[in-house]
Amino acid sequence: MAAKKKTIRTIPQERTPMREQDPQERARNFSEVACGYSVEDALREADRCLQCADEPCVRGCPVGIDIPAFIQKIAEKHYHGAYDIITDTNLLPSICGRVCPQENQCEGVCTVGDTLEPVAIGRLERFVGDLAIQESWANIPYIEPSGYKVGIVGAGPAGMACAADMAKAGCEVTVYEAFHQPGGVLKYGIPDFRLPNDVIDAEIDKLKRLGIKFECNTLVGRLFTIEQMVTEMGYHAVFIGTGAGYPSFMGIPGESLNGVLSANELLTRCNLMRARDFPNFDTPLKPGRHVAVIGAGNTAMDALRVSLRLGAESVHCIYRRSRKEAPARIEEIHHAEQEGVDFNWLSSPVEILGDDNKCVRGLRCVKMELGEPDESGRRRPVVVPGSEFEFVADMVVFAIGTNANPILGQTAKLKLNKWGYIATDENLATSIAGVYAGGDIVTGAATVIEAMGAGRRAARSMKAYLGLRDSESVYDAAAAGTRFGIPGSEHGFARVRLA
Numbered sequence: 001m002a003a004k005k006k007t008i009r010t011i012p013q014e015r016t017p018m019r020e021q022d023p024q025e026r027a028r029n030f031s032e033v034a035c036g037y038s039v040e041d042a043l044r045e046a047d048r049c050l051q052c053a054d055e056p057c058v059r060g061c062p063v064g065i066d067i068p069a070f071i072q073k074i075a076e077k078h079y080h081g082a083y084d085i086i087t088d089t090n091l092l093p094s095i096c097g098r099v100c101p102q103e104n105q106c107e108g109v110c111t112v113g114d115t116l117e118p119v120a121i122g123r124l125e126r127f128v129g130d131l132a133i134q135e136s137w138a139n140i141p142y143i144e145p146s147g148y149k150v151g152i153v154g155a156g157p158a159g160m161a162c163a164a165d166m167a168k169a170g171c172e173v174t175v176y177e178a179f180h181q182p183g184g185v186l187k188y189g190i191p192d193f194r195l196p197n198d199v200i201d202a203e204i205d206k207l208k209r210l211g212i213k214f215e216c217n218t219l220v221g222r223l224f225t226i227e228q229m230v231t232e233m234g235y236h237a238v239f240i241g242t243g244a245g246y247p248s249f250m251g252i253p254g255e256s257l258n259g260v261l262s263a264n265e266l267l268t269r270c271n272l273m274r275a276r277d278f279p280n281f282d283t284p285l286k287p288g289r290h291v292a293v294i295g296a297g298n299t300a301m302d303a304l305r306v307s308l309r310l311g312a313e314s315v316h317c318i319y320r321r322s323r324k325e326a327p328a329r330i331e332e333i334h335h336a337e338q339e340g341v342d343f344n345w346l347s348s349p350v351e352i353l354g355d356d357n358k359c360v361r362g363l364r365c366v367k368m369e370l371g372e373p374d375e376s377g378r379r380r381p382v383v384v385p386g387s388e389f390e391f392v393a394d395m396v397v398f399a400i401g402t403n404a405n406p407i408l409g410q411t412a413k414l415k416l417n418k419w420g421y422i423a424t425d426e427n428l429a430t431s432i433a434g435v436y437a438g439g440d441i442v443t444g445a446a447t448v449i450e451a452m453g454a455g456r457r458a459a460r461s462m463k464a465y466l467g468l469r470d471s472e473s474v475y476d477a478a479a480a481g482t483r484f485g486i487p488g489s490e491h492g493f494a495r496v497r498l499a
Helices: 039-046 056-060 067-075 079-087 093-099 121-135 157-168 197-208 226-230 263-272 298-309 330-339 407-411 448-466
Strands: 149-153 172-176 213-215 237-240 260-262 290-294 314-318 342-344 347-354 360-373 379-383 389-392 395-398 435-437
Touching: 039 067, 039 121, 056 067, 067 079, 067 121, 079 093, 079 121, 093 121, 093 197, 093 448, 121 197, 149 157, 149 226, 157 172, 157 197, 157 237, 157 448, 197 213, 226 237, 237 448, 260 263, 263 298, 263 395, 290 298, 290 389, 298 314, 298 330, 298 395, 314 347, 330 342, 360 395, 435 448
Parallel strands: 149 172, 149 237, 172 213, 237 435, 260 395, 290 314, 290 395, 314 342
Antiparallel strands: 347 360, 360 379, 360 389
């Protein structure tokens, strides 16, 4: 008997909440804040999906996960089936389920969200990914070696997504990472209370099982160049996914004082280099007692919340626009408020104040008001005359965006755009034949899932460049007709390699 069609009136009306650590308790530890769905939670939330025919959520996902299909598998209690569907396009579900801005992507266009709160797609993806780690599931397909060598520069989300697709295509893939552990921004930029390191390590281990090799402590552009990779090192194709981790500052007086640092430095020292556990680890970090973080994006929220956990007595967020314009996820701002962060909206720093020892002693700011929209579509902040004010601070952290690291541009003949990012065509090909790039090093700072989408796009272009069969783009299986799972046009096909 066919299941009765669900309507907006027949599904559970409330979004299934996720259990979290108590704010006062979690502000003193680095354990994960959100505790994840139980099986019962996941089944209830999966029942809220209407299984829409037009599937807007799939179009809203940068890597095109078949969201209704994997949610239906959860509803059927076929959890491994749900994992199979997700990993067709995304090998990092536990990571993406935690850090993707679903509210602006798949959940932002969810049909249920037109009337009720949208289906918690990210939480369901995390549920499946965590269950896969717990049960040691991994989808390792049969891989026929193609004879091609592919080099990946950067072990972040874009690099890992590209590496996975190229490994599945039979290529021998080596990923070069400048830091001592793979993961890129996932490892150095996102604290354990949002994305635990053991989750990242478990997902990376699945990539290693595809045969991907990771070479850490390898700074491409210093040890060897991109040109050397495609010549003397013998790589048939190269992908650059180094991200954009070069911090920005404002150029205001006092930026050279002791106690001024970028959010990237604070987070890298604390997360990747374990300064939070000093002296058990060798990385020193003098925590601030009164910390001011400039900016209101996700990185700023991480810096604010890390500072609390390092023992700061007061933590201030300084942002020149209002809460409504803040680029951070609503959930991150909410968590920061719960934990005791003091938000100074419509405030902009004009000078960092120092003491006789050239250390930070305070921050001078001005009040702002919102004027007409600027090119970003947000209302432009305008200084309120005579509104200067000061407050005590002994550490100032800049979290106002990042730029492309100049090392590759200085050491390779890659064409760059006017902002210093790598220039590519619509296929993500660079100015060097066989070299492709994607993610933040091309677009500037974006999301984890957008970087992964770029890595997969580049992989499709690289397969076309190498002449490798790509069933997603070479033919339309439905149109060609298949026998034994092989398109009719390919019966009798044999690979021929010319010397």
